[in-house]
Amino acid sequence: MKSTSSKWRALVGAAVALAMASVGTASPAIAATTLKKGLKVFVVPKNLGNSYFTTADSVKTGGALLALKQLGEVGQETSGTTDTPASQLPVIQADITKGANALIISGTDPNALCPTLNAAMKKGVTVVTYDSDTNCRDLFVNQASPQGLGNIEVQMIAKEINPKQPTAAAGQIAIVSASISDTNQNTWIKYMKQELTNYPHLKLVKVVYGNDDTATSVQVTQGLLSSYPNLKGIISPTTVGIAAAASVLDTPKYRGKVRLTGLGTPNEMKKYVADGTLSEFALWNPADLGYLAAYAAVELASHAITNAPGQSFVAGKLGRYKVGADHTILLGPPFVFTKANINKFNF
Amino acid sequence: MSPAPSATGPVQGRGPQPVEGHGAGNPGQPSSTLTWSSRRLLDAILRVREVGIVAVLVVFVAVATSVQPRFIDPQNIKFVFSNAIIYALLALGETVVVLSRNVDLSVGSVLGLSAYLSSDLFSQVHHIPIVAVFLAGLAIGLACGAVNGAVVAVARVPSLVVTLATLYIYRAIDVLIVGGGMVVASTLPGAFLSIPTSSLGPIPYLAIAVAGTVAVGAYVLASFRPGRELYAIGSNPDAARLAGIPMGKRIFWSFVVSGGIAGLAGVLWAATYGTIDSTAGLNYELTVVAAVVVGGVNIFGGSGTVVGAALGALLLATINQALYVLGISSFWDPAIDGALIVLAISLDHWITLRLTRALRKGAVQHAT
Numbered sequence: 001m002k003s004t005s006s007k008w009r010a011l012v013g014a015a016v017a018l019a020m021a022s023v024g025t026a027s028p029a030i031a032a033t034t035l036k037k038g039l040k041v042f043v044v045p046k047n048l049g050n051s052y053f054t055t056a057d058s059v060k061t062g063g064a065l066l067a068l069k070q071l072g073e074v075g076q077e078t079s080g081t082t083d084t085p086a087s088q089l090p091v092i093q094a095d096i097t098k099g100a101n102a103l104i105i106s107g108t109d110p111n112a113l114c115p116t117l118n119a120a121m122k123k124g125v126t127v128v129t130y131d132s133d134t135n136c137r138d139l140f141v142n143q144a145s146p147q148g149l150g151n152i153e154v155q156m157i158a159k160e161i162n163p164k165q166p167t168a169a170a171g172q173i174a175i176v177s178a179s180i181s182d183t184n185q186n187t188w189i190k191y192m193k194q195e196l197t198n199y200p201h202l203k204l205v206k207v208v209y210g211n212d213d214t215a216t217s218v219q220v221t222q223g224l225l226s227s228y229p230n231l232k233g234i235i236s237p238t239t240v241g242i243a244a245a246a247s248v249l250d251t252p253k254y255r256g257k258v259r260l261t262g263l264g265t266p267n268e269m270k271k272y273v274a275d276g277t278l279s280e281f282a283l284w285n286p287a288d289l290g291y292l293a294a295y296a297a298v299e300l301a302s303h304a305i306t307n308a309p310g311q312s313f314v315a316g317k318l319g320r321y322k323v324g325a326d327h328t329i330l331l332g333p334p335f336v337f338t339k340a341n342i343n344k345f346n347f
Numbered sequence: 348m349s350p351a352p353s354a355t356g357p358v359q360g361r362g363p364q365p366v367e368g369h370g371a372g373n374p375g376q377p378s379s380t381l382t383w384s385s386r387r388l389l390d391a392i393l394r395v396r397e398v399g400i401v402a403v404l405v406v407f408v409a410v411a412t413s414v415q416p417r418f419i420d421p422q423n424i425k426f427v428f429s430n431a432i433i434y435a436l437l438a439l440g441e442t443v444v445v446l447s448r449n450v451d452l453s454v455g456s457v458l459g460l461s462a463y464l465s466s467d468l469f470s471q472v473h474h475i476p477i478v479a480v481f482l483a484g485l486a487i488g489l490a491c492g493a494v495n496g497a498v499v500a501v502a503r504v505p506s507l508v509v510t511l512a513t514l515y516i517y518r519a520i521d522v523l524i525v526g527g528g529m530v531v532a533s534t535l536p537g538a539f540l541s542i543p544t545s546s547l548g549p550i551p552y553l554a555i556a557v558a559g560t561v562a563v564g565a566y567v568l569a570s571f572r573p574g575r576e577l578y579a580i581g582s583n584p585d586a587a588r589l590a591g592i593p594m595g596k597r598i599f600w601s602f603v604v605s606g607g608i609a610g611l612a613g614v615l616w617a618a619t620y621g622t623i624d625s626t627a628g629l630n631y632e633l634t635v636v637a638a639v640v641v642g643g644v645n646i647f648g649g650s651g652t653v654v655g656a657a658l659g660a661l662l663l664a665t666i667n668q669a670l671y672v673l674g675i676s677s678f679w680d681p682a683i684d685g686a687l688i689v690l691a692i693s694l695d696h697w698i699t700l701r702l703t704r705a706l707r708k709g710a711v712q713h714a715t
Contacts, residue, residue: 049526206674214620214627219430223671226423227415240622247532247621251544253422268622271533 036302037072041294042095044105046132047083051267051347053106056131056290061346064104064130064290067316071298085112092116102126102301104293107134126301130293131286138300138307140328141293143284146184149237150191152282152334153262157233158199160259160279170201171232174224176241176262178212188237205231210241217244225258236262242281246272266337266345273339282334286347289331292318296329396643396651399694400658403687404665411669418672421549428554429543429619431664433458433612435557437631438638438656439564440608443601445639446568447580447594448648449506451602453495454609455631456517461487461613462627463525470534477539481614488610489603491517496602500595506602514632518625525625532621543619553615557657564653573597581648637684638663641691662687 043064045053057077059066068075078095080087088108093116095103103120107113107129114136117127121138130141155166162169175192177185189207196202205228210217217240224231225248234249236242242262249258250272260278272278295315305311305323312322321329337345411418437454444451465484468475495513499506532540543553568574576597580587588594617623636646642659644651663684670680 051528208671213629214622214624218620219426219667220671222423222426222430223668223674226417226420226426226668226672227674229417229420243532243622244620247619250532250540250621267531267533268529270531271535271621274533 034302034304035071035298039073039101039298039301040099041068041073041075041102041104041297041301042092042098042100043068043075043077043290043294044088044092044095044103045077045079046106046108047087048077048079048081050083052265052286053079053131055345055347056286061287062291063287064294067291067294068298070316071295073298075294083108085109089113089116092120096120096123096125100125102128102297104128104130104290104297105134105137106131108132110135126297128293128297128300130289138327139296139323140326141289141296141331142328143286143289143331144334145330146187147191148333149263149282150188151195152336153188153235153237154192154195154199154202156261156280156282156336157235157259158202160261161202161232167199168201169199169232172203172205172228172230173233173235174205174228174231175207176217176221176224176234176236176238176245177207177209178238178241180209185237192235192237202233210238210244212238212240214240214244217241218248221245221248225254231258233259233261236260236264238262239264239268239283243268243272246277250275250277263334264337265347266342267347269337270342273337273342280336280338282336284331285335285345288318288335291316292321292329292331296321396694396698397655397658400642400655400662404658404662407662407665407669411665411673415673418669423668423672424549425546425551427661427665427668428549428551430668431661432543432551432553432557433616433619434631434634434638434660434664435561435657436608436612436615437635438642438660439557439561439653440605441635441639442642442644442651442653442656443564443568443577444506444605445581445636445644445646446577446648446651447598447601448584449499449598449601450510450636450646451492451495451506451605451609452510452632452636453491453513453517454605454612454635455628456514456521457488457491457606457609458613458616458628458631459625460491460517460521460524461610462617462623463521463530463625465610465614466530466535466617466623469536469539470530477536477542480539481611484610484614485607486610488613489607491610492603492606493599495606496599499602500599506598518629522625529622529624530617535617535621539618540621543615561653561657568653573600577601578649581645581650583649634663634684635660637688641684641687643691643695645695646692659691 043057045057055061055063057063057065059069065075065077078091080091085108089112092103092105092113103125105113105127110133113134117134117136121127127137128139128141129137131143133140157173158166158169161171175189177189193204196204206224208220208224210220221234221244224234234245236245242260242264245260246269249255249260255275255277261281263283264281265283269278269281292315295313299305299313300307305313307323307327309323309325309327312320314320323329408419417423437458441451441454461484464487465480468480468483491513495510498504498509543551545552547555568577576587576592579590579592580594580597584594613628616627638660639656640646641662642651642655642657644656666683667680
């Protein structure tokens with residue numbers, strides 16, 4: 001999962017200059033009559049058998065294939081077995097040969113797929129990337145903005161520390177990050193510090209680095225607890241770190257006393273949410289990401305919209321979306337997992 | 348098999364023999380020529396290594412505590428022990444191998460394989476008893492160790508090469524099985540996850556169990572024929588062979604023991620961290636070898652004790668924790684570990700020189 005999480009961070013970082021995209025209220029009843037039916041749309045995740053992408057793509061979870069089915073398209077998930085361009089590229093080529101109208105791709109490499117994808121786009125195939133961008137596509141559906149991720153983590157820890165009045169939350173907090181040179185982590189931490197100015201009584205005392213290694217993350221968390229006995233909360237913006245920190249805090253001594261939140265995956269955090277070690281954490285909903293990417297692909301392939309900034313469309317149950325700068329659509333604010341919804345997810 | 352003890356110095360039967368272990372000293376020196384006083388001197392020097400580690404440990408704890416008094420907070424002591432446990436266990440197994448002038452570099456990969464396969468049983472087999480999971484981890488470790496041992500002992504390939512290969516092979520098998528998946532804490536029973544955290548005051552029960560295991564290991568190595576023969580093989584393989592020691596058999600079983608211990612350590616790793624992917628135990632082998640060397644075990648075999656190795660692991664874990672608690676960048680950690688290795692080897696060399704001199708002197712005195 002480590003590699004997957006770092007990929008997620010990598011692609012989130014790819015969208016630093018992102019404009020506001022998602023707008024307001026859902027009105028799923030609006031039927032897009034201009035959309036073509038029977039389009040051949042291939043969904044190409046990084047690899048098959050990856051539970052994150054299974055959630056993003058399948059009908060059962062409400063992902064890309066469900067959206068395609070509802071729109072009356074012929075959707076199919078194809079990919080290689082390993083997360084490499086060498087494994088993904090032949091599959092994409094085969095999809096084009098099979099007469100694809102649109103491709104929805106999570107790129108295994110920003111450049112390696114480009115000769116093939118550029119040729120496909122010339123022939124009129126719509127190329128939409130999701131989850132992980134490439135340097136050659138019509139649209140990129142991005143799952144979260146760095147600022148959104150930074151802000152929500154601070155908001156969550158404040159709520160954990162003082163549920164009644166988060167802005168009055170007081171005490172020392174610390175961050176368990178991945179590596180000290182990780183651009184994305186540092187960007188998020190920068191936004192966290194910015195957001196912290198709205199919480200005058202929360203004091204960030206230390207940022208420690210667990211290098212996205214479980215054992216190291218456990219040790220740095222222990223070090224924090226030993227050197228800051230009054231620590232009130234820990235934010236860990238990395239899936240490895242938050243699970244490791246949770247395993248340390250999951251004792252009667254700390255459970256509920258040192259609060260925890262950050263970015264995690266539901267499967268890793270289920271136990272800790274169930275036993276009250278933490279009550280919420282964020283990520284995005286992969287199924288929504290796939291669903292949105294499918295709508296975007298069909299809209300483009302039907303020429304109902306172009307990929308120009310400012311173009312907008314209604315993505316079924318998710319509501320109206322607008323194409324932002326750099327031909328990118330932002331899924332929206334991070335998704336918050338709680339005890340109430342965590343069991344609906346399996347990734 | 349009854350070798351003539353006096354001809355082979357180190358190969359004497361049972362009971363602690365001060366002479367063996369110093370292959371570099373003077374393996375041909377018959378121990379019967381030692382005078383009582385030089386025996387006592389030897390005993391004292393032999394103990395220096397363990398005493399030395401304890402002294403370094405005490406000094407380190409004292410310094411860390413003077414800077415940050417909370418370092419000896421019961422909770423922090425518990426953290427230190429819990430981090431040392433797995434390394435101390437692995438160091439025990441590694442010492443058994445190193446004593447016979449071999450090395451087992453595959454321990455981290457064996458740990459990883461066992462951690463995933465054993466903890467995955469909880470979701471594969473409903474209501475599987477925790478004991479059965481430990482036995483499964485042990486069995487995986489024993490099997491991996493048996494492969495190592497068989498290739499080293501039967502095919503006579505240097506263990507460095509064999510276990511370097513299996514380090515990658517076992518890890519590759521682990522990655523193939525695990526793929527992008529993982530075992531997550533919610534699939535593990537609470538009783539399993541609480542094994543590493545339950546403690547008697549600041550001391551985890553597990554630490555007591557590991558200390559007991561190390562004590563048993565120390566006794567077996569010091570007082571039983573197979574244990575003594577491992578020292579003999581490491582001191583002087585040629586002499587050991589001439590003395591009729593079944594070298595292949597002893598070396599094979601030393602790898603089986605190391606593998607089995609790594610297998611058990613894998614199950615404990617799973618219980619400690621709760622989230623197990625294909626990276627569990629990555630790079631552990633180097634820390635384990637470091638703990639063994641810092642613990643005063645001669646990397647070329649023949650001398651050292653499992654108690655020293657376990658203390659070495661505890662020392663490294665303490666230093667590690669101290670850096671985090673004192674807020675010193677953990678980039679210093681490898682540097683300090685490295686310095687300790689150099690220190691330990693220098694000390695070892697110095698002791699060996701002193702010992703050789705003492706033995707010569709004793710022999711000369713006896714002769715005159």
